[in-house]
Ligand SMILES: NC(=O)C1=CN([C@@H]2O[C@H](COP(=O)(O)OP(=O)(O)OC[C@H]3O[C@@H](n4cnc5c(N)ncnc54)[C@H](OP(=O)(O)O)[C@@H]3O)[C@@H](O)[C@H]2O)C=CC1
């Protein structure tokens with residue numbers, strides 16, 4: 513199999529690093545290119561043994577899956593770069609937020625199969641939650657094969673194309689929203705009289721351990737929380753303080769704004 517990444521930035525690298533670690537593919541199945549940051553490609557060649565090129569004919573010839581992994585606003589220049597060099601067997605996989613299959617089809621001037629995916633950077637540790645939607649021309653055999661590829665770096669779920677806006681906000685951007693909360697928790701914790709480095713390490717372990725509990729336990733999240741909350745105890749005191757703030761409203765606003773921006777990018 514030959515997989516090409518147009519764009520080797522934060523999201524693409526999480527995917528190809530996750531793919532290689534999963535051992536579904538080996539590094540020689542993957543080719544990278546970007547706009548101009550050749551030093552990055554050289555680093556990946558040295559570190560992961562992945563080949564790179566700026567020759568689009570070499571890249572696209574015999575490529576089964578071609579990941580479109582630029583920022584949405586760079587897609588026009590990418591489309592100009594490759595539209596005359598597309599090969600019949602190329603299946604395009606866009607990770608770009610907002611840009612529709614129809615827009616991709618029009619800009620690339622192609623009838624080749626196109627899928628849109630919305631992964632997240634947890635792909636790097638094979639834990640991406642990935643939404644996927646297909647163009648009509650994507651046949652069943654290639655759909656199955658692509659699901660195998662996506663499931664090797666997490667869990668893929670097919671959704672209607674117009675639902676990708678929600679997926680983008682909830683799980684695509686989601687890690688950033690959670691990281692932001694953790695940052696605030698660490699900032700607050702460092703005011704409690706402990707050494708900053710210790711707090712940082714302790715909270716990282718707290719987050720990792722809590723994630724493992726979610727994975728291992730069959731209990732609802734609410735029940736897991738209640739199991740920690742003793743009557744008249746410290747947790748209840750802290751939670752009562754937290755409940756004075758409209759936490760759900762804050763996250764509703766956060767997700768609505770992210771969905772709105774995804775729709776704006778589509779326009
Ligand atoms: N970051 C995330 O968590 C997620 C991102 N996404 C989507 O992934 C896409 C990429 O985001 P991210 O990885 O963060 O962005 P980065 O800025 O980290 O990477 C963008 C990459 O695109 C390359 N590029 C730009 N123009 C061209 C071109 N004309 N030809 C080839 N390569 C080009 C850049 O190359 P160079 O360095 O040489 O300029 C760079 O390698 C976005 O569309 C985003 O919506 C989706 C889900 C999650």
Ligand SMILES: O=C(O)[C@@H]1CCC=N1
Nearest residue numbers: 609680681684685686
């Ligand atoms: O911020 C963004 O637009 C991209 C899409 C999802 C995560 N990062």
